[in-house]
Amino acid sequence: MSAVDSPADVPPGSSPATGATASGAVASSAVASGAFPGGTVSPGTVRRRGWRSGRTGRARFFRSELRLVFGRRRNQAGMAALAAVPVIIAVALRVTDGPTEAGRDPGFFSAISGNGFFVALAALGAELGLFLPIAVAAIAGDSIAGEANSGTLRYLLTVPVGRTRLLAVKYAAIVVFVATVTLLVAAIGLLAGLALFGGGPVTLLSGVQVSLAEGLLRLLGVCAYLTVGLCALGAVGLFVSTLTEQPMGATIATTMLAVTSFVLDSIPQLDWLHPYLLTHHWQAFVELLRDPVAFDALRPGLLSAAGYAVVFLSAAWARFGGRDVTS
Amino acid sequence: MPEVAVRSTGLSKRFGRQVAVDAVDLAVPRGAVYGFLGPNGSGKTTTIRMLLGLVRPTSGGHALLGRAMPDGAAEVLPRIGALVEGPAFHPYLSGADNLRRLDAADRTADPRSSAARIGAALDRVGLTAAAGKRYRAYSLGMRQRLALAAALLVPRDLLILDEPTNGLDPQGTREVRALVGALAAEGVTVLLSTHLLAEVEQVCTDVGVMHRGRLVAQASLAELRAAAAPRARVSTGRPAMAAQVLRELGLAEVAESSGEASAALGAVPPEKVVAALVHAAVPVRGFAVDAPDLEELFVSLTGEGFDVSG
Numbered sequence: 001m002s003a004v005d006s007p008a009d010v011p012p013g014s015s016p017a018t019g020a021t022a023s024g025a026v027a028s029s030a031v032a033s034g035a036f037p038g039g040t041v042s043p044g045t046v047r048r049r050g051w052r053s054g055r056t057g058r059a060r061f062f063r064s065e066l067r068l069v070f071g072r073r074r075n076q077a078g079m080a081a082l083a084a085v086p087v088i089i090a091v092a093l094r095v096t097d098g099p100t101e102a103g104r105d106p107g108f109f110s111a112i113s114g115n116g117f118f119v120a121l122a123a124l125g126a127e128l129g130l131f132l133p134i135a136v137a138a139i140a141g142d143s144i145a146g147e148a149n150s151g152t153l154r155y156l157l158t159v160p161v162g163r164t165r166l167l168a169v170k171y172a173a174i175v176v177f178v179a180t181v182t183l184l185v186a187a188i189g190l191l192a193g194l195a196l197f198g199g200g201p202v203t204l205l206s207g208v209q210v211s212l213a214e215g216l217l218r219l220l221g222v223c224a225y226l227t228v229g230l231c232a233l234g235a236v237g238l239f240v241s242t243l244t245e246q247p248m249g250a251t252i253a254t255t256m257l258a259v260t261s262f263v264l265d266s267i268p269q270l271d272w273l274h275p276y277l278l279t280h281h282w283q284a285f286v287e288l289l290r291d292p293v294a295f296d297a298l299r300p301g302l303l304s305a306a307g308y309a310v311v312f313l314s315a316a317w318a319r320f321g322g323r324d325v326t327s
Numbered sequence: 328m329p330e331v332a333v334r335s336t337g338l339s340k341r342f343g344r345q346v347a348v349d350a351v352d353l354a355v356p357r358g359a360v361y362g363f364l365g366p367n368g369s370g371k372t373t374t375i376r377m378l379l380g381l382v383r384p385t386s387g388g389h390a391l392l393g394r395a396m397p398d399g400a401a402e403v404l405p406r407i408g409a410l411v412e413g414p415a416f417h418p419y420l421s422g423a424d425n426l427r428r429l430d431a432a433d434r435t436a437d438p439r440s441s442a443a444r445i446g447a448a449l450d451r452v453g454l455t456a457a458a459g460k461r462y463r464a465y466s467l468g469m470r471q472r473l474a475l476a477a478a479l480l481v482p483r484d485l486l487i488l489d490e491p492t493n494g495l496d497p498q499g500t501r502e503v504r505a506l507v508g509a510l511a512a513e514g515v516t517v518l519l520s521t522h523l524l525a526e527v528e529q530v531c532t533d534v535g536v537m538h539r540g541r542l543v544a545q546a547s548l549a550e551l552r553a554a555a556a557p558r559a560r561v562s563t564g565r566p567a568m569a570a571q572v573l574r575e576l577g578l579a580e581v582a583e584s585s586g587e588a589s590a591a592l593g594a595v596p597p598e599k600v601v602a603a604l605v606h607a608a609v610p611v612r613g614f615a616v617d618a619p620d621l622e623e624l625f626v627s628l629t630g631e632g633f634d635v636s637g
Contacts, residue, residue, distance in 0.1 A: 060438055064431035072419060151415025155477065158379045158411065159432045160404035325381040 061161065065173040069139060070180075078135050082181050085131060086123030086189030090116070094196045116193025117202050117215050121289070123189040124182070124226060128282055132181065133258040134251075136230050139177050140237025141251030143170040144320065148245040148327040163321050167238065171313065174234040175227070182223045182230065190219070208291040221288045229282045229301060232308035233258055236278065239316040245327045275300065278308055332357045332485050332516040333378065337387035340373050347373045349540040350387065355518050355533065359547075360511045362527035363520040364625065365537030371520040372412050374537070375489050378518075379409055392484055405435040408478030409487045413494075414470040418463035422454055422473050425462055429477050436481055448476040453502065467494035475503065485516045492526065504530050524622050536625055544625075555619045559600050560589040562613035572607045576600060592616060 069075055093112050108122035124132075144167075147153035156166060193199075202215030210218075237254035244250050261279040264270055274280045281301030287294040333355035340348040348370040355361040365371050376382040378389060380397045389396055394403045416425040426445045430436050436444070449455050452472040457465065465473065471494050478486055491507070492500045507517055507530050521527060527534050527548075535545040546554075559578065561569045569588035573581050576599070578590035592600070597616050604611050 060431040061434075064428045068417065068420075068428065150417060151413070152417060154376075154379075154381050154411050155409075155415055155429065156432055157381055158404060158407070158409045159429060160380075160400055161432045162401060322383065324376075324383060326376070 061165075062169050062172055065169050066176060069173050069177055075139065075177075078138060079181060079184060082127060082131055082135055083184055083188045085127050086119050086185055087192045089123055089126065090119045090189070090192035090196045093119075111203070112193065112197060114197075115200055115202060116195070116197035117190065117199055117212065117219075119193030119197070120186045120189030120219055121222065123185050124222060124285070125283070127185055128226065129262070130259070132185070132226075132230055133233055133279075134255050135181055136174070136178055136233050137237050137251045137254035137258065140174050140234045141241050141249075141254050142247040143174065143238055144241040144316075145244050145250045146241075146247040148325070149247055151327055153327060154325050157325060164317060167242075167313070167316055167320060171235065171238055174238065175231050178230045178234055179223070179227045182226050186219055186223050190216075204289050204291050205286060206290045210291065218288050218293070221293075222285045225285045225288060225298060225301065226282065228305045229279075232278060232305035232312075235309040235312040235316070239312040239319065242316050242320040242323065275304070278304075280304070330357050331355065331390075332359070332392055333361075333389070333487075333518055335374075335378070335387060335389035338374065338377055338384050338389055339386045340370075340377060340382060341385045346540050348377065348384075351537075351540075351542045352545075353378075353389070353535060353542065354545065355516060355535075356547075357516050358511070358514060359533045360507060360517045360519060360531045362531035362534040362548075363518055363537065364522070364524065364527050364534055365520075366522055369537040370540040371537050372489055375409075375411055375487055375518075375520060378487060379404070379407075379411065381411070405433060405481065406484040407487060408480075408483040408485075409489075410474045410478055410491055411487075411489050413490070414474035416462045416470070416473060419461060421459050421461055422465065422469075422476075423449065423458040425473065426477055426480060430480050433481065444480055448479045451479060451506070452476045468496060468499045471495055471503075472499070475506070479510075483515055485518070486510060487518045489520045490522070491519060492521070492523070524625060528621055551621065551624060555621060555624050557592045557616050557618035558589050559592045559595075559597060560587060560613075560615045560617055561604060561609070561611060562587055562615075564610050564612070568607070569604060569609045569611075572603050572609055573600070576603055 089109075090112070093109070108118045108125055111118040112122060144153070147156060157163065161169075199212050201209045201211055202218075203209050233254065236257060237250065240253050240257075241247070241250040258279060261277045265274055265277050265280050281304050284297055284301045287297040331354050333353055335351055335353040338348060338351045338353070339346070351370075351374055353374070363371055363374075373382060377384050378391065378396070380400050383397075391399070391403050392406060396403070416422075417428070420428065423445060426448065427441065430441050430445060431438075446455070446458075449458050452475050454469060454472050454476060457469055462470070462473070471491065475488075475491060478488070486507075488507070492503050495503060504526070507519065511517055511530075511532075519526070519531065531548060533545075533547045534551065536543050544551075558580075559573070561573070563569045564586065566583040566586065566588040570581050570583040570590075573588060573590040576595055578593060578595060578600075581588070581590040583589075597614075601611070601614055604614070
């Protein structure tokens, strides 16, 4: 600390990257590093100021966010639970040997004994009622509130991560998570179904038979449609997450909003309200299993989801942009 | 590069009806180690949060490294390392992974040197051995060190450290103070908040004193020490006579009251004053040299001790 040669003309990092500056920083920090035992290198000596690449920077933070979401044990356990449902469905139907409740639309369960392909659709349909919304609510509710709760939010913001950028990265990670779990349920359902019941040409709801390959393509379409719908719920969850420092509270509130939407959707007297409900159009994914595909029937769901996403992402931005971060 | 690293004018924050920070005019000279001193609850952390753009001021403004905030945040914050109200990291990630995440979030950091910089930062705070351990298993001292490592991930022009020695054992405290000294020697400006006067006396060149949301004093330590110069105090029945002697000796700031005369001692040796008084036949009842230490000075500014919650 006392023997630094020329600290005054080498403010580390304050001047453009030149060889002289870099070596000056090395020299001064090497002298000064006795502060902690074993310290020999200044943390910044290898950094070159002036390096700028917003694009790579954003991708790095986004990748870090994905690692955070998918690396967390709680989330891995949740994904395992989601993946277990199609296996349970397939095994249960295999053990009980055939359906008893035939003719129920969309009738995926009754079709399973004939073709394992339908396990994927049955599982998606079943999990859409609660499990998938809970998973989305858990991730979205945790997004901002979790960082606020652990205090990491203040450190991210002072890095700095702009608040708009943080919301964008958080939402992008939610979208990736939603797509992943939807595909995961479909893929596990497909594997379990094909293993236990075998595959073959797929008989669509309209009675037309298509190849298994086309069936898979339509299954991908179903996943995409459900991803869009669930991402709207993710936007709601992101907004709720900006309101609190309690991630659990945000998750529960988001789940309750989804469940309330289901309940309202099941009350016939409220049919005027149904088209505007967040979850109303989700079951329309079955339209992808008609021939030809009823794209007109998918449009309201996509528009509704886009509307919800725009409104709640804007609300999240407005709320979070000016909020005092005191956690 | 401006001569003032941190400047605020009339910076104020009201939470509801409570005024947390009241018209604070900070001026942290470039290259200084500025001790931001005040009892707990005096508004230091709220001020720091406002400086970093986490909390929006109710009124007033500030500039960091010559750039007005919050407009200059994206440009100026990468040059600032901060420790705000204790360490905070993801508990289920290792120390190194937590730093990796913060580095990834920094758009201005070069990803190619990321691993080397993280290793060097951990090394500098003595955490290399615990780098792979989960954060939740860290002791408070290790957590504090990790937060310091995060502040040192890239070269900084300004460090804003809120109570950096909190929770550290005496050895860790010494190491952090030495680190702050080393960084200052490299030319980094440091704003260090603390409620420990000893910390200010040991590492700071400048000091600002917060009390109940107001900045009640701000000066370089040298100026304060001069203000705290020793005074000679004479108890006597003839204060006017004593004051005359003190004046003749060339002492400044001569004051007299009933039963006492006093003056700033300056460079005059006390024994010479006593001899002069006796020589002039002043009836001296008592003679004392009062050298108020910084603590007395600060207590007189804030009206209370420093470990007391305000």
